[in-house]
Amino acid sequence: MAGIARKTKRYPSDMTDEEWERIAPLMPEPGRMGRPREIEFREVINAVRYLVRSGCGWRMLPIHPGH
Known part of the structure; x- marks a missing residue:
């Protein structure tokens, strides 16, 4: 994931x-x-912000194709 555009x-x-x-x-x-x-x-912080905003569990984070 490093170097994501x-x-x-x-x-x-x-x-x-x-x-x-x-x-x-x-x-x-x-x-x-x-x-x-x-x-x-940045991706970790985005994931934490998503969790806080959506209220979903860590293991329920969406999976992106290609990661």
Whole structure:
């Protein structure tokens, strides 16, 4: 999922580019040890925002083709 091209928001709860630009500097840098990140922080935050807005359970998140 790294390097996802964001042309449009997928859900109303997804962050705008402007919102992401404001919080991106607050996200931690990758550590030297452990596995490399497979999912961008922006996608994780979008998932949490979707959960809060929709009220669905974590395991009920929609699955996107190609992910």
